[in-house]
Amino acid sequence: MFEYDFMRHAFAAGTIVAVMCGVIGVFVIARNLSFIAHTFSHIGFSGASFAVYMGWHPLAGLLLFTVSSALAVGRMGIKVFRRDVSISVVLSIFLGLGLLFLSLSSKQASTMFSLLFGSVVGISTKDVWELTSLSLVVLLLLAAGYRMLKFDSFDPLGAQAAGLPIRFISVGFLLLLSVAVAEAVQIVGALLVFTLMTTPAAAARYLTQSVAKMILCSAGLAVLGVWLGLTLGYYTNAPVSFYITALEGIFYFAALGWYSMREKMQTNDASPAPSTAPGTVE
Amino acid sequence: MGCELAAREVSVHINGKPILDHISFSVKPGQFMGIIGPNGAGKTTLFRVLLGMLDPTRGSVSFLNDDQQPVKRSSVIGYVPQSRQIDPEIPMTAEDFISLGLPHRYRFWSTSKDRQAISEALRLTDSFRLANQPVGKLSGGERQRIYLAQALVRQPQILLLDEPTSNLDPGAQEQMASVVDRICRERNVSVLFISHDINLIAKYADRILYLTRGHYAEGPVEEVMRTEVLSRLYGSPVEVMKVDSKLRVISTGKNAAVPICYHGEAQ
Numbered sequence: 001m002f003e004y005d006f007m008r009h010a011f012a013a014g015t016i017v018a019v020m021c022g023v024i025g026v027f028v029i030a031r032n033l034s035f036i037a038h039t040f041s042h043i044g045f046s047g048a049s050f051a052v053y054m055g056w057h058p059l060a061g062l063l064l065f066t067v068s069s070a071l072a073v074g075r076m077g078i079k080v081f082r083r084d085v086s087i088s089v090v091l092s093i094f095l096g097l098g099l100l101f102l103s104l105s106s107k108q109a110s111t112m113f114s115l116l117f118g119s120v121v122g123i124s125t126k127d128v129w130e131l132t133s134l135s136l137v138v139l140l141l142l143a144a145g146y147r148m149l150k151f152d153s154f155d156p157l158g159a160q161a162a163g164l165p166i167r168f169i170s171v172g173f174l175l176l177l178s179v180a181v182a183e184a185v186q187i188v189g190a191l192l193v194f195t196l197m198t199t200p201a202a203a204a205r206y207l208t209q210s211v212a213k214m215i216l217c218s219a220g221l222a223v224l225g226v227w228l229g230l231t232l233g234y235y236t237n238a239p240v241s242f243y244i245t246a247l248e249g250i251f252y253f254a255a256l257g258w259y260s261m262r263e264k265m266q267t268n269d270a271s272p273a274p275s276t277a278p279g280t281v282e
Numbered sequence: 283m284g285c286e287l288a289a290r291e292v293s294v295h296i297n298g299k300p301i302l303d304h305i306s307f308s309v310k311p312g313q314f315m316g317i318i319g320p321n322g323a324g325k326t327t328l329f330r331v332l333l334g335m336l337d338p339t340r341g342s343v344s345f346l347n348d349d350q351q352p353v354k355r356s357s358v359i360g361y362v363p364q365s366r367q368i369d370p371e372i373p374m375t376a377e378d379f380i381s382l383g384l385p386h387r388y389r390f391w392s393t394s395k396d397r398q399a400i401s402e403a404l405r406l407t408d409s410f411r412l413a414n415q416p417v418g419k420l421s422g423g424e425r426q427r428i429y430l431a432q433a434l435v436r437q438p439q440i441l442l443l444d445e446p447t448s449n450l451d452p453g454a455q456e457q458m459a460s461v462v463d464r465i466c467r468e469r470n471v472s473v474l475f476i477s478h479d480i481n482l483i484a485k486y487a488d489r490i491l492y493l494t495r496g497h498y499a500e501g502p503v504e505e506v507m508r509t510e511v512l513s514r515l516y517g518s519p520v521e522v523m524k525v526d527s528k529l530r531v532i533s534t535g536k537n538a539a540v541p542i543c544y545h546g547e548a549q
Contacts, residue, residue, distance in 0.1 A: 147388060147389070147390050148387050154369075154372055154382070155432075161333075161361040161363045162433075205371060209374075210375070
């Protein structure tokens with residue numbers, strides 16, 4: 001399998017993007033931004049279609065549209081944007097725009113398919129380097145802001161009380177998320193961004209008891225899903241994105257099952273729990 | 283080493299409506315000030331002014347060290363906000379949660395000094411046995427002590443506690459207030475403690491700041507909790523009574539023969 005350039009590229013790009021998505025996904029989950037990440041991916045689809053229409057590289061259009069959206073959301077405030085209605089309106093508008101740009105350009109069905117569902121085996125050496133450098137920048141910035149981001153993501157009121165620059169953290173994180181989404185779209189496509197962005201982190205949450213371990217576990221599950229997905233895709237005719245989504249889904253439900261079983265065993269060991277936490281009155 | 287907080291003639295008007303009106307008071311190092319008043323009296327607004335989150339319409343707030351020199355607000359304040367909610371599945375032990383409050387912002391490994399600060403915060407809040415437990419699984423009273431420990435890990439000289447005993451049962455309320463009182467005396471920390479429970483405040487506070495809509499009374503508990511002071515404050519006759527060694531404030535006006543404080547709870 002590794003004698004082919006396209007498979008080596010797919011493994012290299014898939015691995016680095018999976019690590020980045022696994023890491024950032026932990027904060028996406030903690031900040032309840034899953035649907036904003038999903039919305040960014042649809043906006044990214046429109047951006048990539050625009051780039052195809054303009055004759056640019058799709059990543060340029062993806063980044064242009066997702067980063068601009070992150071700035072717009074930062075300006076409007078996440079609360080306004082997170083409303084169900086706002087998300088559904090924005091999703092529809094940008095999917096429609098994507099369709100328009102593709103219909104205006106000469107490339108249509110195959111391009112649309114790879115933008116919506118990913119095309120990890122069609123990645124060139126240049127693409128690998130671009131994705132690697134962008135991922136490294138995102139990971140380095142996440143490492144630099146790790147302490148503040150962790151505080152604000154898991155205990156927002158405490159972070160505000162401690163005087164952290166919460167608006168700066170919020171907008172900064174949205175910008176990093178927009179870049180990460182633009183990259184993930186290249187691997188799993190606009191419609192399946194959840195697969196790498198939130199599913200491994202959601203599974204890791206059930207398996208670990210510290211944020212650092214959750215990050216490692218999430219990145220590990222994302223990478224494992226991509227590697228197994230590429231391998232299965234190579235030996236069968238089914239699409240790689242299908243395998244990645246299916247595997248990450250299996251990891252999630254297995255983690256959830258293990259967590260529920262552990263909770264049940266702990267409850268059985270302990271005395272019956274009161275309806276409210278002890279020491280609390282309603 | 284300590285820090286004095288001094289508020290002078292602080293007024294806050296929101297949409298032209300006075301929320302705080304010419305309020306002046308000071309809290310000296312090692313002093314426990316209880317803040318009490320009905321809902322909407324401006325207690326949390328006052329905290330927002332002290333924290334620098336809201337500029338007063340008039341007046342000023344200063345923080346002075348032992349040499350009466352002004353010090354930077356952010357370096358001396360520890361704040362425990364009201365109604366804090368965390369995810370019960372948060373992947374953190376109580377110790378990890380406390381470490382979030384450490385003052386450094388970029389370094390993500392901990393030094394022996396950090397571990398010492400966490401250990402001291404655990405000791406001060408009687409929380410050593412909770413250190414390795416998942417913070418989301420702690421009881422209301424235990425979690426409140428961990429929130430306090432997170433504020434203490436920055437070694438503040440002034441503690442602002444916004445209703446830290448609300449939603450706790452009486453035993454946990456008493457434990458929380460006694461922990462705060464010990465920190466205040468042992469560490470010479472100035473404490474401002476908002477509560478609806480007048481008897482809890484009366485037991486621990488050196489001074490009391492009683493806020494009603496736009497007005498206030500401030501001084502030692504026995505001076506403020508008097509019939510004539512509170513009648514003047516409310517602008518209608520009230521009576522401060524002691525029933526079963528508990529303070530009760532009863533409205534005795536024509537149209538309002540209802541308790542203002544009932545079972546120690548300000549309504």
